[in-house]
Amino acid sequence: MNETPPAGGRTAVPLPSWKFNKRDAALCAAVVLCALLLGWRLWLAPPIGDTVVVSHDGVVIARLPLNTDAVYVVEGAYENVVRVEDGKAFIESATCPGQDCVHQGAISKTGSSIVCLPNRVSIRIEGGSADVIIG
Ligand SMILES: [Zn+2]
Numbered sequence: 001m002n003e004t005p006p007a008g009g010r011t012a013v014p015l016p017s018w019k020f021n022k023r024d025a026a027l028c029a030a031v032v033l034c035a036l037l038l039g040w041r042l043w044l045a046p047p048i049g050d051t052v053v054v055s056h057d058g059v060v061i062a063r064l065p066l067n068t069d070a071v072y073v074v075e076g077a078y079e080n081v082v083r084v085e086d087g088k089a090f091i092e093s094a095t096c097p098g099q100d101c102v103h104q105g106a107i108s109k110t111g112s113s114i115v116c117l118p119n120r121v122s123i124r125i126e127g128g129s130a131d132v133i134i135g
Contacts, residue, residue, distance in 0.1 A: 049110035049125035052089040054082055057120045059071040064089075066108065066125065089123055091116065 054062040056074055059099040064070050064084050071092070074080040082089065088106035091114055101116035110127035 029101055042048045047110050047127050048087065048108055049112075049127040052082070053124045053126050055122045055124070074119065074121050076119045076121060078116070080116050080119055080121050082123055089116065089125065091123070094119070 047098065048066075050066050052062075052064040052066055053060055054064065054072060054074060056076055062072050064072060064082075065086075066087055066089065068084065068086060070084045070087070072082040074082060078094060080094045080096070080101060081092045083092040088108040090106035091101040091104070094102050094116060096116055096118035098118065100120075101114055101121070104114045107114055107123070107125050110125050113122055113124040115122045
C-alpha cells in the first residue's frame with residue numbers, strides 16, 4: 001500500500017504530531033498582539049515622568065527635573081508656589097481663591113497635571129521617552 005495522502009487534501013490526514021496550522025498561527029498572533037497592545041498601554045500610561053513643566057497662560061515658563069527638589073514660584077494675578085520633592089510635584093501654597101490647585105495633591109506620572117484656574121497656571125509631568133499620552 002502506498003502511504004501518500006489523497007491528492008484532494010480534504011480528507012483528514014493523520015498528523016504525526018500537533019502542528020501549527022495557519023489558523024492557530026493567526027489566533028496566536030492575535031493574542032500576542034492584544035497582549036502587546038495592552039502591555040504597551042499599561043507601560044505607556046503610568047510611567048513616572050521626569051520633567052515638571054510649568055505653564056502660565058498657556059506658555060511654558062519653566063521645566064524642572066522631577067528628580068531634583070526645587071521650589072518655583074509662579075507670579076501672575078495670584079501666586080503659586082510649586083514644589084518638587086521626592087520625585088513628585090505639587091503646589092505647596094497659593095494665593096488664589098479656592099486653593100483648588102493646592103488641594104489637587106502631588107503628581108508624578110507622565111501626563112498628570114495640576115491646574116490653577118484663577119491664576120491660569122498648570123503644571124504637568126512629562127516623561128523623557130513617553131511623551132505621547134494616550135487620551
Ligand atoms: Zn490655585
